[in-house]
Amino acid sequence: MSTSPETTIAGALTPHHDRCFVCGPCSPAQVELDLRCPGEEGIVGDVVLDARHQGVPGIAHGGAIAAVVDEIAGSVLTRLGVRFVTASLTTTYHAPVMTGERLTCSAWIESTVGRKRTVVVELAGAAGRVVTGRALCVDVPEEHFTRLGLGSEVTDLFGR
Ligand SMILES: CCCCCCCC/C=C\CCCCCCCC(=O)SCCNC(=O)CCNC(=O)[C@H](O)C(C)(C)COP(=O)(O)OP(=O)(O)OC[C@H]1O[C@@H](n2cnc3c(N)ncnc32)[C@H](O)[C@@H]1OP(=O)(O)O
DSSP: OOOSSSEEHHHHHOSOOTTOTTTOTTOTTOOEEEEEEOSSSOEEEEEEOOGGGBSSTTBBOHHHHHHHHHHHHHHHHHTTTOOEEEEEEEEEEOSOOBTTOEEEEEEEEEEEETTEEEEEEEEEETTEEEEEEEEEEEEOOTHHHHTTTOOHHHHTTTTO
16 A cells, blocks of 8 residues: 555555456456556556566567556546446557566546546656557446346446
8 A cells, every 4th residue: 555645546446356357466467556646537656567468578568558558547437436438449659668667657537528538548668658548438327237247246346
């Protein structure tokens, strides 16, 4: 748990389910991710992709980076209590992300139109910006999950 006065995502979402592919402690690919909420909206943090996430040896896999972008974008919304799914995700790779490289991230809501929210995620290394992601997230009713046979194990996760 962070000792900063900022709210941590882990604290805000606890108990978060432990099998999440990106952030879950039971995931063999769990990404080192430390997200904080400096204000009313948006989040900042640190992320490190390691050898489990490489594509080209020594360089983080673009798909792994996209998963992290989706996770961070989703965290912006879940902390606001928004029940959503990602409808579309675009990831622009400005420069290689080396495995073991510590990145800073920042993410915020760029626009809200009806049920659609666009969340921007920026990742930067010591030399500057490396990735810009945009997630189009669509608000969904609880029935989106219950009609799939999913219950409170999913619906209770939002808004923590
Ligand atoms: C499971 C969520 C995560 C749980 C988190 C728990 C807490 C965890 C804590 C920590 C953060 C973790 C963060 C994790 C993040 C991961 C998020 C995911 O991976 S979500 C799984 C992958 N995504 C799907 O499974 C969607 C599948 N697609 C659908 O279900 C539907 O297509 C859906 C709901 C997106 C839209 O279907 P409709 O029938 O409800 O609505 P229509 O009318 O089609 O669309 C609404 C509006 O959106 C536009 N739209 C829909 N899809 C679009 C697209 N691909 N591109 C552009 N626009 C699109 C449409 O044009 C429409 O716009 P107009 O209102 O007319 O202006």
